[in-house]
Every structure is written in structure tokens, then in C-alpha cells.
Amino acid sequence: MKRIVVRLISVVLLAGLLGGVAGGFGWIENLTAAEPAAVAQNDTPAAVSALIDALKDKDATVRKNAIKSLGRIGREARAAVPALTDTLKDEDTDVRGAAALALGRMGKDAKDACPKLAAMLKDKERDVRGAAALALARIGKDAKTAIPALKEMARADEKQLQSYARCALAVLEDDAEPHVAALAELLKDSTIEVRGTAIYVLGELGSLAKSAVPALAGTLKDKSADIRRAAARALGEMGADAKGAVSALASALKDDDVETQAAAALALADIGPDAESAVPALIEALKSKEVEVRGAAVYALGEIGPGAKDAIPAITKALKDDDADVRKAAALALGKIQE
Secondary structure, three states: OHHHHHHHHHHHHHHHHHHHHHHHHHHHHHHHOOOOOOOOHHHHHHHHHHHHHHOOOOOHHHHHHHHHHHHHHHHHHHHHHHHHHHHOOOOOHHHHHHHHHHHHHOHHHHHHHHHHHHHHOOOOOHHHHHHHHHHHHHHOHHHHHHHHHHHHHHOOOOHHHHHHHHHHHHHHOOOOHHHHHHHHHHOOOOOHHHHHHHHHHHHHHHHHHHHHHHHHHHHOOOOOHHHHHHHHHHHHHOHHHHHHHHHHHHHHOOOOOHHHHHHHHHHHHHHHHHHHHHHHHHHHHOOOOOHHHHHHHHHHHHHHHHHHHHHHHHHHHHOOOOOHHHHHHHHHHHHHHOO
């Protein structure tokens, strides 16, 4: 159930919010939350080889789709790093940005691409610069040579670029706090794109950005539903470190926006047993008319575990829900609660 609901929320978030942030290649951001590619391990080398060849296709969409697949395969596609690195010079903006993000998905296996990714921080296209910074953050400590260029980018006039640069610097430098604090401050910006980018990268940082939990919890009351959904998702990325936001997330289960309700429930699921105080609100959410809310709520109760015993009657009732996915999630939840 979580896979279904997370994918639903991710599509809405990324198309509705990050599409504006990441321009034409916003779709590639789905790699962040993508499930491991459904490529059998024995078939991966052949598939990767074919996809590498496709990077030379004359059609930019074909090249872009090949990159997307390589990114989804992730570290199993490490043989593609040299070819993807060459693709950072592609004439098509979307292809360059997608190649950077795909390299980021390969983590430390893409460390040889760091010099060219650092050079991309001065690309003529803003969106490509942002993608390069995000890729460097995902590669991690092996990208430390890019710190001077990232510091320069963090001083850029465009606040969205500042966010991506600070995301990478928080990972690469020994002290993440100055960067996390700066990102939390951007949550107050009047521009939705700036707030959205800051939220996104805070979620990308996960527990490294736990000091921003109070600020993110406050953003659950933002006037934009896109922002509220993004904030819930970012808190979920922090797992148990976001326990200070449990009360705010429980309140968000009553949000006017259905997808925000579901995102809040999934965030509570990610927090796990420390979200026990939200059990009454999750029980109430099981009465929702919306299947994604009911499914997310029952899943969250299961992830809370024995602390959700008061929900057993409501979950038992959910075993007769009209939706099969909700019934499946209820069956699993009852076992987790009574372990």
C-alpha cells in the first residue's frame, strides 16, 4: 500500500511543485523516490549496455528516457558512468540535467564525474546548475572538491540555486547546521517556488536536517496545498527524527487537501512508534471517503506497532473495506500491532 500511495503523492508533488522548480526535466526527480528498477540481476549488464548505446540516439527524448532508466537501475548501472559523464555536454538542456541526476543516483560510484559536475555549476541554464548540485550531494563526501564552486553558487541571487547548493554543502562539509538553518529561513519566503525548493532539499537531507523539523512542521499550515504536501513528505524522509512534528502531522490529517492528508499519514508511518500520540487521529482518518487516506492511515497504524493497539477494532473493520489495497494493508497492520 505504501508504494502505491507514495508514488501517487510523488507524482502530484513533482509535477505540480517541483516541475516548476526543476523546469523541463522535473520528471527525473522521481528517481529520488523510485523503487529499485524491475530488471533482473542477470539481465542488467545487457540492459545497461543497450541503454548506454541509446545515449547516442539522435532523438533527445530517447536519450532522456535512456538516462531515466539508467538512473532507476542505479548502482547496478555503474558501467554507464563514463557515458553519462560525456552526456553532461549534451546540447539539450533536459538531457544534461537528467544525466547529472542519474549520476547522483549512482552515489559514490559516480565520483569520477565530480569534476565535470562541479563545472556544470556554471552551466548557462539555471535548472542544470541545480541538478548538478543535487547530484554532488547524492554522491557524497567523494565530491568535496566541488565545495568552492558550491559556496560560490550558495551566494547566487537566485534563492532556488542557493537551496540546491546548501543541500550539497550540508552533506560535504563537517558542519551542516549553517546550511540547514539557511534552508529553514527560506521556508518563510513569499515565493512558492523558493519555499518548495527549500522543503524538497531538506527532505533530501533527511535526518541531517532534523533541526529544521519545527520550521517544517509550521509549514504544514502554508496557504499552498502543494507546499503542505511537500512539507509532510520531507518530514517523513527524516523518520523518527521528525517526532517533534507528530502533533502537527496529526492535525494535517484533517487538511482540506486529500493528498496532504495522505502525505501526513505516510509521514507518521515513517516516524513509526514515536508517532503513538497520533493514533486517535489516524483512527478517525480510517473513516475518510478517500481510499488513499484510509490506506495511508491503516499503513501508519501498522508501522506504529504495539502502541496502536487501541486501533485494533477500527483496523479489523477495515478488513471489509471496499478497496482491496486497504484490506491488504489492514491485514498486515493487525499482525504488526500484535507482534
